[in-house]
Amino acid sequence: MTGIVLSVAGLCKTFTRGSGLVAAADNVSFCVKSGETLALCGPSGSGKSTIARLVMRLLDPDSGRIVLGGQDLTALRGEALRRQRSRFQMVFQDSTAALNPRATVYDAVAAPLRIHNIGRRTDRACNVGKLLEQVGLSADLSARAIHEISGGQRQRVAIARALASKPDLVVLDESLSAIDPSLRLDVLRLFLDLQQRRSIAFLFISHDVALVRAFAHKVAFIEHGKIVEQGRAVDVIDQPQSALARAMIAAVPRLKEL
Amino acid sequence: MTLLSIRNLSVQYHNANESIPALKGVGFEMQAGEKLAVVGESGSGKSTLALTIGNLLPAQASVDGSIDWPGLDGIPKNGRDVGFIFQDPGGSLDPLAHVGTQIAAVAQYHLHLTRWQAREQAQLLLANVGLDPQSGFFDAYPHQLSGGQRQRVAIACAIAARPKLLIADEATSALDTLIQADILLLIAKLVADTDLALLFITHDLALASEMGDRMAVFQSGKLVEIGSIAAVVGNPGTPYVKRLIASHIGLLSPPLVTSA
Numbered sequence: 001m002t003g004i005v006l007s008v009a010g011l012c013k014t015f016t017r018g019s020g021l022v023a024a025a026d027n028v029s030f031c032v033k034s035g036e037t038l039a040l041c042g043p044s045g046s047g048k049s050t051i052a053r054l055v056m057r058l059l060d061p062d063s064g065r066i067v068l069g070g071q072d073l074t075a076l077r078g079e080a081l082r083r084q085r086s087r088f089q090m091v092f093q094d095s096t097a098a099l100n101p102r103a104t105v106y107d108a109v110a111a112p113l114r115i116h117n118i119g120r121r122t123d124r125a126c127n128v129g130k131l132l133e134q135v136g137l138s139a140d141l142s143a144r145a146i147h148e149i150s151g152g153q154r155q156r157v158a159i160a161r162a163l164a165s166k167p168d169l170v171v172l173d174e175s176l177s178a179i180d181p182s183l184r185l186d187v188l189r190l191f192l193d194l195q196q197r198r199s200i201a202f203l204f205i206s207h208d209v210a211l212v213r214a215f216a217h218k219v220a221f222i223e224h225g226k227i228v229e230q231g232r233a234v235d236v237i238d239q240p241q242s243a244l245a246r247a248m249i250a251a252v253p254r255l256k257e258l
Numbered sequence: 259m260t261l262l263s264i265r266n267l268s269v270q271y272h273n274a275n276e277s278i279p280a281l282k283g284v285g286f287e288m289q290a291g292e293k294l295a296v297v298g299e300s301g302s303g304k305s306t307l308a309l310t311i312g313n314l315l316p317a318q319a320s321v322d323g324s325i326d327w328p329g330l331d332g333i334p335k336n337g338r339d340v341g342f343i344f345q346d347p348g349g350s351l352d353p354l355a356h357v358g359t360q361i362a363a364v365a366q367y368h369l370h371l372t373r374w375q376a377r378e379q380a381q382l383l384l385a386n387v388g389l390d391p392q393s394g395f396f397d398a399y400p401h402q403l404s405g406g407q408r409q410r411v412a413i414a415c416a417i418a419a420r421p422k423l424l425i426a427d428e429a430t431s432a433l434d435t436l437i438q439a440d441i442l443l444l445i446a447k448l449v450a451d452t453d454l455a456l457l458f459i460t461h462d463l464a465l466a467s468e469m470g471d472r473m474a475v476f477q478s479g480k481l482v483e484i485g486s487i488a489a490v491v492g493n494p495g496t497p498y499v500k501r502l503i504a505s506h507i508g509l510l511s512p513p514l515v516t517s518a
Contacts, residue, residue: 037515044405044434151300180299181461185505192514207434210509217515234513251439253464255508256487 005168005201006055006088007031011064013047013054013225024050025061026225032218034168035195037202039216039233041209041248047225052171052205056090057081069168086116086165093174095158099146105132105157106142112164131160136190152183156190163194173205188215209252213237221245261329261422261455262288262311268322269306269315280306282479283323290329290422291453295470295487297463297502302476304459308427311457312340329422338368341416343445345428347408350415351400357411358384358396361418368419383414387444406437410444417448424449427459442469463506467491475499 013025024047032038040048053059055066057073066073068088076084089112092098099108109128113119119127129139135156146154155175162170172191176184192215194200206212212219213233220230221244229242240246269281281303288294298304309315311325313336327334334340344350352360358380365383366376381391387410389395400408409429416424426445430438446469449456458469466473467487474484475498482496494500 043436181463182299182502182505185507188507188514209435210507210511213509214507214511214514237509248435249509251435252509253442253462253468255464255491255503255506256467 003034004031005034005036005069006203007065007067008051008055009065009067011051011054011066012062013050013059014062015050023047023225025054025064028064028222028225028227030220030227030230032169032201032203034201035199036218037195037204037216039204039206039212039219040222041206041212041219042222042244043207043248046222048205048207048222049173050225051222052090052173052203055169055203056088056171057085086112086118087167088169088171089162089165089167090171090173091155091158091162091175093177095151095154095178096146098158099154099161101145101147103146104142105137105144105146105149108146108157109142109160109164112161116165118165127164131164132157134163134194135160136186152179152187155179155187159187159190159194163198163200166198167200169201169203171203171205174207175204176206176211177208184211191215207248209237209248221248259290259329260287261290261292261327263326263328264311264323265326266323267307267310267325269303269310270320271316272318272320277320279479280319281310284476284479284481285323286474286481286484288423288455288457291449291455293449293456293458293469293471295466295473296457296459296476297461297466297473298459298476299461301478303479304461304476305427306479307476308342308425308457308459311423312336312342312425334423335368337364337421338419339421339423341419341421341424343409343412343416343424343426343429345431347405347412348400350412351408353400355399356397357400357403358391358398361411361414364415364418379418380414383418384411386417386448387411387414388440389414404437406433406441409433409441413441413444413448417454420452421454423455423457425457425459428461429458430465431460431462445469463491463502464508475502 009029011025011028014021014023028051042048054061106128109131110124132139137156179187204216216233219233219236220227223244229245240249265285267281267284270277270279296304330339361383362376362380365371365379384391384395389410430441460466473487473490475482477498483490483499
């Protein structure tokens with residue numbers, strides 16, 4: 001059956017602001033199983049992106065543990081941590097800012113294969129082509145520069161790059177917010193298809209409650225760095241208990257047919 | 259009464275070796291006090307429409323067709339007749355001036371007030387957009403405010419000269435859903451209280467349906483559908499709008515995943 005991929009326990013991180021302290025993560029605990037999506041949902045400044053960056057080990061926590069597939073990431077430093085990085089990857093909101101604009105599509109997708117020494121060098125072009133096809137792009141796109149392709153294509157390149165090292169966990173930080181609504185469903189279906197085929201666990205950071213309800217298995221609502229409510233996404237969003245979840249659900253624009 | 263009448267409007271941007279069409283033969287009318295929501299995806303021409311109406315296009319753009327203002331005597335003056343709110347309020351405010359002074363400047367210039375009257379007017383406007391002037395907001399700098407508060411200041415500036423038309427271009431897209439809801443409520447209240455017409459530009463179909471009396475859908479520079487919210491959302495006439503509605507994800511959409 002499905003095992004736990006990511007387990008986070010007692011995670012704390014405070015930042016200084018002026019003369020005071022702000023808790024961006026305050027004793028946060030959750031777990032994500034393989035093939036499962038957990039959404040972290042909260043208003044801006046709630047700490048959801050900080051938690052994503054802590055999980056990605058882009059920030060050091062003050063205390064708490066992050067365990068990925070049995071390995072305690074918080075204990076790792078330097079080369080030992082770098083070797084583990086192929087197992088957890090991230091897709092950012094703004095693919096233009098996340099990718100080198102002067103690189104080609106090939107460079108962007110081949111970089112993780114090169115860095116983590118995956119596959120034979122002679123097979124690399126073929127592997128990049130396969131990755132591009134997996135995200136619904138033509139392998140012919142390889143030679144194009146990142147700045148020459150459309151925003152939707154660029155986000156798919158960012159996804160292909162995140163998948164290149166066959167990670168167990170992918171953190172999606174508002175990865176759908178910048179995509180046009182008519183393309184969003186396609187990208188969502190792409191994520192779900194990849195998740196099912198490769199049992200990837202997703203940590204999905206979003207303030208779009210409707211999207212979370214459609215896409216995530218579980219949700220945790222976050223306010224001032226604390227989880228105020230969590231559970232099955234459909235259950236929590238259809239019957240919210242916390243004031244935050246209620247307010248965020250009430251604020252979702254409704255499509256009107258008078 | 260017709261406020262604004264646009265006929266066969268085309269806009270092209272020119273660079274060194276090519277011309278890029280941004281609007282192609284667009285025509286519609288807006289009534290005084292009407293709320294028109296403009297929906298479109300990136301590259302649909304919706305922002306070009308706002309810039310053209312406000313005569314804010316860059317010099318490299320060429321315009322064909324006509325924009326008439328039967329509701330005004332003469333050509334409109336930005337700030338006085340047309341107010342703007344953009345996505346990034348930080349970009350519309352002077353970082354080195356108190357926000358109260360910036361609002362007062364608009365009122366003083368367009369309404370021909372004395373400095374003192376303009377100050378009083380600015381305090382009223384601050385209160386109207388939900389920033390209590392007694393709490394020191396008048397003398398705050400933009401960087402001391404949150405994104406939502408800055409957008410409130412930008413709204414106060416936009417309405418300071420009591421314009422006939424307020425253009426909001428993705429005015430809440432950079433805000434989270436909670437703050438977006440507050441700002442939308444504020445805009446709706448300001449428009450309802452006066453005969454101010456609203457051109458509300460967004461990529462979010464649901465938001466457009468909440469904010470407009472009518473809805474205009476743009477795709478690749480063309481106006482593909484315009485009509486009442488009920489007509490466009492309830493009975494879309496083009497495959498594009500049908501697809502937009504079908505791909506909308508709302509709170510009642512069936513979940514794409516099943517969880518144990």
